[in-house]
Amino acid sequence: MKPATLWPERLLPAHSVPPPWPGREVRLDGAVTYVRETPATAPNAEPALYVHGLGGSSQNWTDLAGLLADRLDGQAIDLPGFGRSEPGRRYTVPVFADRVIRWIEYSDRGPVHLFGNSLGGAISVRVAALRPDLVRTLTLVSPALPFLDFRRSLQGRMLPLLAIPRGERVAAWRLAQLAPEVMAQQVMEACVADLSRISDQRRSEALAEIRVRYEAEHYAAAYVRTFRGLVSSFVRSYLPGSGSLWRMAGTVRAPSLVIGGRQDRLVDVRVAPQAARVIPDSRLLMINGVGHVAQLEVPRLVARAVLGLLAEAGEPARRADLAG
Numbered sequence: 210m211k212p213a214t215l216w217p218e219r220l221l222p223a224h225s226v227p228p229p230w231p232g233r234e235v236r237l238d239g240a241v242t243y244v245r246e247t248p249a250t251a252p253n254a255e256p257a258l259y260v261h262g263l264g265g266s267s268q269n270w271t272d273l274a275g276l277l278a279d280r281l282d283g284q285a286i287d288l289p290g291f292g293r294s295e296p297g298r299r300y301t302v303p304v305f306a307d308r309v310i311r312w313i314e315y316s317d318r319g320p321v322h323l324f325g326n327s328l329g330g331a332i333s334v335r336v337a338a339l340r341p342d343l344v345r346t347l348t349l350v351s352p353a354l355p356f357l358d359f360r361r362s363l364q365g366r367m368l369p370l371l372a373i374p375r376g377e378r379v380a381a382w383r384l385a386q387l388a389p390e391v392m393a394q395q396v397m398e399a400c401v402a403d404l405s406r407i408s409d410q411r412r413s414e415a416l417a418e419i420r421v422r423y424e425a426e427h428y429a430a431a432y433v434r435t436f437r438g439l440v441s442s443f444v445r446s447y448l449p450g451s452g453s454l455w456r457m458a459g460t461v462r463a464p465s466l467v468i469g470g471r472q473d474r475l476v477d478v479r480v481a482p483q484a485a486r487v488i489p490d491s492r493l494l495m496i497n498g499v500g501h502v503a504q505l506e507v508p509r510l511v512a513r514a515v516l517g518l519l520a521e522a523g524e525p526a527r528r529a530d531l532a533g
Contacts, residue, residue: 210485213466213494216516221509226408227275229268230285232293237315242308243267243293247274247283254278255345256318259285260309262327262353262502263435264396266292266418269326272508273515280519281322286312288329290431293421300431301438302328302454306335310343319343322519323463326350326502327476328439331454334484337465338457346522347465347488348515351501353439354454354484355446356477363399363474367436381429389419402472402500406507458487464522465491466514470499470506492518 232245245267257277259270267285274283288305289297297304309332313319323344325333330352337344359365384392393416401407422428446453465488469481485493494514496503504511 210488210491210493213468213492213514214517214521215510215513216520218509218513220516221512222276222279224509225275226410227271228410229271229414230274230283232267234293235315237311240289240297241293241295242289242312243287244312245270245285247278247281247285249278249280249282251279254280254282255322256320257281257283257322257324258309258313258318259283260323260325260329260332261285261288261291262325262329262351263439264291264432265326265329265502268292268414268418269502269505270324271414273324273504273511276508276512277515280516282318284316284318288332290427290435292418296427296431299438300435302331302335302442303452304438305332306339309333309336310340313340313343320345322346322348324348324350324504325352326504327353328435330354331439331442334454334458334461334488337461337463341462344463346518347461347463348468348518349465349481349484350468350503350511351470351473351476351481352467352484353476354458354480355443356480358477361477361479364436367433377430377433380433384423384429389416389423393419399474400501401506402470402498403506407505411505455487458484459489461488461490463490464518466494466518467491468494468496468503468511468514470501470503471495471497472499473501475501492521 230245230247232243234241234243261269267287270285287294320343323333330349331354337347446455467481467485485491499506
């Protein structure tokens with residue numbers, strides 16, 4: 210593990226707040242996967258794939274994908290049951306990882322620069338460990354890798370729900386009690402340390418995403434069952450066997466970047482440094498005053514760290530640019 214190297218700020222594109230990138234529905238293996246595409250703005254751009262977290266969607270990557278478009282030809286997918294993708298039959302980390310692998314194979318763009326936030330980070334670690342041929346570099350933002358002290362997470366309040374038969378019905382009832390505006394504010398407060406960093410446009414888009422969830426009958430079940438699957442993967446990781454995400458992280462061969470916010474309220478803040486220690490070729494960036502979704506809260510800083518990773522893992526000319 211070593212500290213992340215930051216690409217010079219002056220070499221980033223000018224500040225802007227782009228709208229969500231265009232998306233399309235793709236029927237893959239009988240189910241619709243929704244994918245947004247951020248077209249590259251320069252020749253010879255390399256393929257990238259962005260994977261969102263629990264309760265998120267492909268829109269979570271709008272700003273970062275735009276900032277990286279001169280280096281990366283980006284795609285961001287909605288996981289089954291989230292965003293605008295159709296629901297799945299099962300909601301576990303292995304099942305989601307299989308879906309990501311299947312998408313990379315179907316799109317014929319691999320190996321990709323793989324990005325994962327929160328749940329998407331756990332999924333991406335599994336993908337990189339099982340299919341190193343599909344991953345050029347790995348970037349993890351507040352990865353939801355296993356930790357057992359749920360007092361360090363707001364999600365700990367959901368644990369009793371997992372013990373209730375058909376707890377998704379309780380979640381659906383709770384969802385119906387909250388106005389979309391209230392839900393959007395609660396989500397923002399849980400994920401973001403400094404709400405002043407979130408533009409009015411992004412707040413409006415978040416509210417629109419919440420409305421999509423209210424209209425999707427499967428959403429509450431997908432959320433609860435995914436959370437149950439994530440907790441199960443946490444417990445399994447501390448038991449003997451090959452399914453441990455921590456053991457998988459130790460086998461990742463791709464050059465990697467791990468980013469954590471010191472004010473993360475959803476994932477134990479000790480997880481990101483531990484991940485960087487476990488992954489062999491890793492860099493770590495811990496950011497003061499930032500929460501669970503650094504790519505939304507401070508996208509330019511995240512982009513600088515990603516470009517630093519790409520320069521270190523890339524050709525000598527780009528390493529020279531970084532040194533200069």
